[in-house]
Amino acid sequence: MQLTPAQHDALSEIANIGASRSAKQLSLLLDDEIQLSIPKVDIVMVSELPEAIGIAVTDDVACVYQDMSGCLTGKARLIFHTHESRLLVQALVGSVPVLSGISMQIYEHEAMKEIGNIIISVCISTMTDMLGKETRLAIPMYREGLFGEIIEEDSRHAGVLVMKAALTAGRRGISGILIVTLSIPDIVGLLMSLDNFLAGCAGQQEPE
Amino acid sequence: MQKTILIVDDSATSRLLFRARLPGNFPYVLHEADSLDSAMEKAVSIRPEVVVLDYNMPGQNGVEIARAMLKAGIKARFVLFTANTQKSVLDEATAAGFVAVIEKPVTSEIINDMLEKVGQCN
Amino acid sequence: MTILPYHEIIDHLPLGVLIVDETRKICFWNAWLAGYTSIAGKEAAGRALEELFPEQDNSRFAFALEQVLRTKSPQIMSQALNRYLIPIRIPSLERHGVSLMQQTVSLQYLADDDGRGYALVSIMNVTENVIRSAALTELAHKLQHDNNRDHLTTLYNRRFMWEWLVQQIKQSSRHGYPIACLMLDLDNFKNINDRYGHEEGDLVLCGFAGIVDEHLRKSDILVRYGGEEFVVLMPQCDIEAAIVAAWRTVKGVRAAAIGSLAPGQITCSIGISIYDPNNPRTGEELLKEADKRLYEAKNSGKDQVVPGSM
Numbered sequence: 001m002q003l004t005p006a007q008h009d010a011l012s013e014i015a016n017i018g019a020s021r022s023a024k025q026l027s028l029l030l031d032d033e034i035q036l037s038i039p040k041v042d043i044v045m046v047s048e049l050p051e052a053i054g055i056a057v058t059d060d061v062a063c064v065y066q067d068m069s070g071c072l073t074g075k076a077r078l079i080f081h082t083h084e085s086r087l088l089v090q091a092l093v094g095s096v097p098v099l100s101g102i103s104m105q106i107y108e109h110e111a112m113k114e115i116g117n118i119i120i121s122v123c124i125s126t127m128t129d130m131l132g133k134e135t136r137l138a139i140p141m142y143r144e145g146l147f148g149e150i151i152e153e154d155s156r157h158a159g160v161l162v163m164k165a166a167l168t169a170g171r172r173g174i175s176g177i178l179i180v181t182l183s184i185p186d187i188v189g190l191l192m193s194l195d196n197f198l199a200g201c202a203g204q205q206e207p208e
Numbered sequence: 209m210q211k212t213i214l215i216v217d218d219s220a221t222s223r224l225l226f227r228a229r230l231p232g233n234f235p236y237v238l239h240e241a242d243s244l245d246s247a248m249e250k251a252v253s254i255r256p257e258v259v260v261l262d263y264n265m266p267g268q269n270g271v272e273i274a275r276a277m278l279k280a281g282i283k284a285r286f287v288l289f290t291a292n293t294q295k296s297v298l299d300e301a302t303a304a305g306f307v308a309v310i311e312k313p314v315t316s317e318i319i320n321d322m323l324e325k326v327g328q329c330n
Numbered sequence: 331m332t333i334l335p336y337h338e339i340i341d342h343l344p345l346g347v348l349i350v351d352e353t354r355k356i357c358f359w360n361a362w363l364a365g366y367t368s369i370a371g372k373e374a375a376g377r378a379l380e381e382l383f384p385e386q387d388n389s390r391f392a393f394a395l396e397q398v399l400r401t402k403s404p405q406i407m408s409q410a411l412n413r414y415l416i417p418i419r420i421p422s423l424e425r426h427g428v429s430l431m432q433q434t435v436s437l438q439y440l441a442d443d444d445g446r447g448y449a450l451v452s453i454m455n456v457t458e459n460v461i462r463s464a465a466l467t468e469l470a471h472k473l474q475h476d477n478n479r480d481h482l483t484t485l486y487n488r489r490f491m492w493e494w495l496v497q498q499i500k501q502s503s504r505h506g507y508p509i510a511c512l513m514l515d516l517d518n519f520k521n522i523n524d525r526y527g528h529e530e531g532d533l534v535l536c537g538f539a540g541i542v543d544e545h546l547r548k549s550d551i552l553v554r555y556g557g558e559e560f561v562v563l564m565p566q567c568d569i570e571a572a573i574v575a576a577w578r579t580v581k582g583v584r585a586a587a588i589g590s591l592a593p594g595q596i597t598c599s600i601g602i603s604i605y606d607p608n609n610p611r612t613g614e615e616l617l618k619e620a621d622k623r624l625y626e627a628k629n630s631g632k633d634q635v636v637p638g639s640m
Contacts, residue, residue: 006220013221016264017312020292029390029411033296038264066403092411110408110434117406125401126291130313137403139436198221201228 003043007194014130015039015163018123023167025118030092032169039165039178043187046154050147053162053177055079057148062086064116067138068124072190074158074182076124076137078116082144084174085112091172113142123163123178131193151181159187212237212254216247216273217262217289222312226260226289231316235323244273251282258326260310263290263297271304278305285326289314346416346433346453352399352446354378363453366418366431383417391415391435398437398449407435409456416453423457427464432457480554482532483539491553491561495613498565502607509605510572512562513620514542514579517597517632519558526591533589534596541586545579561617569604569637576600576635584633597633599624604638 003011016038023036044052055061062085065077080088089108117140128135143150154160161180166173182190213236217223223240230238239254241247244267251259259277261270268276274286288301291312301309308325310318340347341361349358359374369382380388390412394405407415409432418431434456440448478490486494502509516522516538523531535558543552546562553561564572580598588596601623605616619638627636 009219010221013219013225016219017291020264020290020312023292024294025393027294027296028393033294036292038266108410111410114406114408114411117404121397121401121403121405125397125403128401136439137401139404139438140406198224201221201224203228 003191006198007191008041010194010198011041011043011161012039014127015041015123015165017130018126019119019163019165021126022119022122025122026115026167026169029114029118030169032092035166035168037166039163041164042162043191044160044162046151046156046158046160046181049151049160049162049179053079053164053179055081055147055177057146057151059147060144061147061150062112062142062144063150064113064120064140064142066117066120066140068135068180068182069138070135071133072128072135072180072182072186074180074186075154076120076178076180077150078119079147079150079177079179080112080174088167088169088172088174092169109142113140116140116142119176119178124180131190131197133190133193154181155183157184158182159184161187161190210237211235212239212256213258213260214239214241214247214250214254214256214284215260215289216241216243216265216270217260218242218265219262222262222289226314226319229314229316229319231320234319244268244276247273248277248280248282251277251284252280255282256284258287259284260287260289260322263288263292271300271306274304274306285329287322287326345455346451348374348379348451348453349440350379350395350449350451352448354395356382357448363416367416379416386417394437395449398439399447402439402447404439405437407437409434409460415451420457423461426461428457428461431455432460483536483554485539485552485554485560488553488555491551491555491563492613494551495563495616498563499605499610499613502565502605503610506607507566508568508607509616510562510564510567510569510575511603511605511616511620512564512572512576512579513555513601513603513617513624514560514562515599515624515628516558517599517628522591522596526589530589530591534591537586537588538583538596538598541582541588542579545575545582561620569602572602572604573635573637576602576637580633580635599627599632600635601625601627602635602637 019036019039023034027034042052050057060082062080062082063077065075068074068076086108089111092111120140121137124135124137158181161182163178164175166175215223215226215238227238236257239250239256241250261273263270270288286306288306288309289312290297290309293309293311298309307329308322310322343360343362346363347360348356348363351357355376355378356374359371364370374382379391390407394407397403397405414430414433415435416433419429420431434454436452438450440450442448478486480487498509519531522534539552539560542560542562546552547564549566550562550564555561580600583596583598585593587593601620603616603619603623623636623638627634630636
């Protein structure tokens with residue numbers, strides 16, 4: 001799936017605004033300065049996903065996800081490497097010693113869910129607002145596991161919108177990836193909305 | 209000679225959107241730049257009244273670019289353009305002498321607001 | 331199918347339920363909330379949450395509400411990051427260190443028949459989980475601590491020492507610095523136990539440990555190695571510095587009143603060995619040499635330091 005330079009630029013700007021707004025909300029929630037790098041965006045097929053985002057199917061990841069319905073139907077997932085996400089939450093919520101495999105990370109899932117929910121809902125709503133696509137998100141869920149298992153349920157024929165950014169909070173840096181898995185028709189619809197959006201902007205230009 | 213405003217943003221979409229949302233009777237001519245180098249070049253040649261800078265840019269951020277411009281002797285009102293209106297960013301902007309921070313995505317109201325703030329500085 | 335009294339059902343639920351309309355005003359406040367806050371449903375109706383609890387910083391809730399009403403998508407406010415939404419005192423929990431109810435809050439979008447939007451706010455009391463979790467965490471920290479410590483003197487134990495030493499030797503080899511090893515033994519300790527009793531003996535051990543500790547740097551570790559045997563490990567310490575520290579310790583012990591004994595009644599002997607990264611050996615070998623030197627000290631009249639050869 002190839003994005004034209006104009007589409008890529010527009011999608012990047014939308015992702016940038018979504019990421020920036022998320023950063024602001026997170027900074028209020030966590031009472032700390034949050035930095036989010038400029039997100040890299042792309043649209044790929046599910047089969048190309050591991051290579052495109054640099055996460056192997058055998059990698060251990062933590063994932064906050066929300067089902068999407070409406071004009072865009074599919075799944076929005078925020079993916080972190082498990083180890084990094086633990087460090088992040090520990091930095092925010094305090095650390096708990098791990099004794100002989102008994103992990104008491106009861107807080108950590110909750111906190112990650114909330115952080116993930118904010119990022120997903122702000123990024124998705126920024127996109128749908130700017131492009132006029134009505135979409136509903138379901139309640140956020142959390143799971144850990146192998147990346148391959150997590151995307152197993154996605155249809156081989158689906159497309160994925162990828163937004164990759166690095167988040168720094170509590171002096172801890174962690175890189176997360178927002179992947180939005182959609183059917184091909186929905187992706188085509190999304191690209192059309194992008195084109196309409198750009199055409200709309202161009203059309204409104206005052207003649208110089 | 210008409211007054212000019214320079215917008216510096218690496219995203220063509222963002223610059224396009226800004227131009228598209230200009231209110232009628234906008235009192236400035238809008239010029240664009242997409243990087244520190246092109247911004248400096250333009251600023252020196254057109255001597256804008258106002259420079260609108262995107263915060264999140266590859267390489268240097270908007271505040272750093274403003275500092276570089278001030279150092280180079282460019283006299284203009286600086287406005288920060290960002291969706292990341294965290295306190296740390298706002299403080300950084302104030303410390304560097306920005307007269308306003310405007311939020312993305314931009315609307316005509318936001319631009320009008322900005323004109324007011326810039327006007328208050330004169 | 332009979333129509334159930336949904337209103338009553340929500341009132342009976344064991345969690346807080348409030349519904350907020352698009353103007354941010356409360357239009358439903360269930361019995362659970364009324365009971366815990368002493369604010370009746372009628373009182374809460376038509377007011378914003380900030381009005382009912384003005385001292386609270388409600389900005390997180392305000393954002394969550396705005397997201398839900400605008401995007402029709404759910405928001406959650408975890409206990410971990412927010413503690414609670416509605417301040418509710420629970421006196422009976424104060425002795426567990428928690429004075430306010432800890433809550434997990436979930437917001438969902440609702441629409442009425444006319445298409446107007448509302449936020450359904452569910453508030454769950456998770457205080458007991460929080461208390462239990464905090465107790466477990468404290469226990470885990472304590473266990474981890476106890477695993478590495480000698481019960482009587484609270485000094486590190488042998489188990490910890492061996493793990494630590496392995497790591498230090500690696501660092502020493504990587505960065506090229508020496509590690510000093512001091513093996514200390516209380517002189518004639520058996521006599522003290524026999525003469526003054528074991529309780530006094532224990533006091534002497536603790537007192538001795540305290541004095542030795544005074545002569546150490548932050549980076550050094552003090553280990554209870556045996557009954558009356560102790561080991562000091564000093565990273566980045568060469569033979570000269572180790573000898574100085576050891577003699578200071580011997581003099582300090584001799585001059586101090588320890589337990590209920592007068593100064594001069596307690597003395598110690600110290601054997602020193604040095605780990606040289608240019609001549610690597612194992613931790614066991616390092617301690618063995620210090621032990622040999624200690625033996626020499628004991629046989630030369632005690633109350634002295636015998637350093638190893640470098």
